[in-house]
Amino acid sequence: MQLKQAEAVANLSAPIDGIDEDRDLFQVAVEQFAIAADVLGLDDDMREILSHCQRELIVNFPVEMDDGSVDVFTGYRVQHNSGPGPTKGGIRYHQSVTLSEVKALAMWMTWKCAVVGLPYGGAKGGVQVNPKLLSQAELQNLTRRYTTEIQPFIGPNQDIPAPDVNTNPQIMAWLMDTYSMNIGYSVPGVTTGKPIVLGGSEGRSEATGRGCVFTIENTARVLGLDLAKARTVVQGFGNAGSVAARLMAELGSPVVAVSDSRGGVYNPDGLDLTGVNAHKLRTGTVVGFSEAESITNEEVLVLPTEVLIPAALENQITADNAGMIQAQVIAEAANGPTTPEADHILYDRGIFVIPDILANAGGVTVSYFEWVQALQAFPWTEHEVNERLRQIMNRSFEAVYGTSTNYAVHMRTAALVRAIDRVAEFTRLRGIYP
Numbered sequence: 242m243q244l245k246q247a248e249a250v251a252n253l254s255a256p257i258d259g260i261d262e263d264r265d266l267f268q269v270a271v272e273q274f275a276i277a278a279d280v281l282g283l284d285d286d287m288r289e290i291l292s293h294c295q296r297e298l299i300v301n302f303p304v305e306m307d308d309g310s311v312d313v314f315t316g317y318r319v320q321h322n323s324g325p326g327p328t329k330g331g332i333r334y335h336q337s338v339t340l341s342e343v344k345a346l347a348m349w350m351t352w353k354c355a356v357v358g359l360p361y362g363g364a365k366g367g368v369q370v371n372p373k374l375l376s377q378a379e380l381q382n383l384t385r386r387y388t389t390e391i392q393p394f395i396g397p398n399q400d401i402p403a404p405d406v407n408t409n410p411q412i413m414a415w416l417m418d419t420y421s422m423n424i425g426y427s428v429p430g431v432t433t434g435k436p437i438v439l440g441g442s443e444g445r446s447e448a449t450g451r452g453c454v455f456t457i458e459n460t461a462r463v464l465g466l467d468l469a470k471a472r473t474v475v476q477g478f479g480n481a482g483s484v485a486a487r488l489m490a491e492l493g494s495p496v497v498a499v500s501d502s503r504g505g506v507y508n509p510d511g512l513d514l515t516g517v518n519a520h521k522l523r524t525g526t527v528v529g530f531s532e533a534e535s536i537t538n539e540e541v542l543v544l545p546t547e548v549l550i551p552a553a554l555e556n557q558i559t560a561d562n563a564g565m566i567q568a569q570v571i572a573e574a575a576n577g578p579t580t581p582e583a584d585h586i587l588y589d590r591g592i593f594v595i596p597d598i599l600a601n602a603g604g605v606t607v608s609y610f611e612w613v614q615a616l617q618a619f620p621w622t623e624h625e626v627n628e629r630l631r632q633i634m635n636r637s638f639e640a641v642y643g644t645s646t647n648y649a650v651h652m653r654t655a656a657l658v659r660a661i662d663r664v665a666e667f668t669r670l671r672g673i674y675p
């Protein structure tokens with residue numbers, strides 16, 4: 242019998258996937274914002290405007306389950322700021338999604354789009370659900386009803402969802418179809434991350450990992466680090482993490498450890514990633530891969546390595562483990578993996594952090610390309626997509642690195658300073674209506 246979602250959530254004695262639910266993630270986002278606002282000397286009114294989310298929608302909606310029963314789910318869609326253009330951001334399906342988390346992620350999306358110069362504000366959505374407990378039919382029912390609930394808020398000129406944790410191209414196809422059926426004609430531009438046959442972009446599924454590796458290459462250049470000799474550790478062997486791992490290996494870096502929610506595998510000589518992938522396909526996890534030692538999720542982060550790529554969920558690098566991290570470079574493929582306390586420790590220890598809003602901006606950048614292709618009804622080749630992505634990531638890295646040296650601040654503050662300055666300018670120029 243289908244386990245009711247509410248029971249499933251209640252049965253979780255501790256937050257899974259390492260999320261510390263006591264910490265209000267939106268507070269973390271506002272703290273980061275305040276640090277950059279101080280550097281910029283932002284006036285009080287602008288601080289007040291930008292530290293709030295413009296729109297927050299909570300929906301409670303019924304879904305018919307396979308056994309004929311009905312479960313009610315809670316979902317969110319938050320738009321942080323529509324000053325720069327339509328809002329943009331993924332949809333997350335996870336049992337511990339909260340409004341605070343979605344608000345933080347929406348705010349980070351505003352800064353992320355601004356840091357790479359996209360004509361978007363930030364948004365995010367989420368549904369409190371463990372999708373692993375649903376059948377495909379239930380997942381489809383949930384997606385279609387959630388889409389219908391948020392439909393007045395979204396649209397190709399208004400707010401454009403995309404995949405995030407536990408959502409994928411199939412879910413985006415259902416979302417696009419539901420929106421289109423409700424409106425009466427096909428609207429491919431309402432979402433990105435669609436399957437390629439439905440107008441998805443070449444290169445989108447790899448874009449986050451690829452963009453992250455472009456920022457690591459730039460970092461290696463400024464630090465004088467030889468990536469062919471530099472070891473890499475990846476926490477979270479999902480979409481972003483597995484692509485980043487593969488591309489680092491293609492640059493010659495021995496990828497010595499990878500992990501997922503069940504644990505990690507470590508081989509100091511470098512993992513055979515093809516073998517790890519095959520093992521994961523077969524068993525659903527990297528754990529148990531034979532040519533490596535099993536390690537815990539705590540151990541993964543503090544292994545000897547030059548490059549560490551957190552690519553799982555938020556609040557992974559904290560005051561408790563930041564002092565033990567051995568990497569020279571941390572590239573945040575995940576959103577919000579480092580707490581503000583840990584940031585200070587890492588900065589004091591001279592560890593170079595490529596912040597999430599820069600390191601993982603490749604995903605939204607190629608989402609933007611997908612949206613442009615949908616509006617023009619003219620697809621680009623994968624080569625075009627990857628080259629344009631490289632140009633944007635290189636240019637954005639240069640700009641953030643320049644700000645970090647000019648203001649003598651670390652890369653996160655530098656990225657925020659650039660982004661907030663841009664969004665504040667939009668807000669100033671547009672004024673307050675009415």
Ligand code: NAD
Pocket residue numbers: 258259404405406407449476477478479480481482500501502503504538552553554555574575576577601602604605
């Ligand atoms: P995903 O679901 O494909 O992968 C997440 C992986 O992390 C899974 O392998 C999961 O098992 C693992 N994981 C979960 N908890 C873990 C833990 N405590 N320790 C180790 N591994 C753990 O998701 P994704 O799309 O790759 O997203 C990962 C992160 O990257 C998220 O923070 C997401 O917001 C961010 N991100 C993703 C994209 C994108 O385009 N996919 C874009 C920008 C940012």
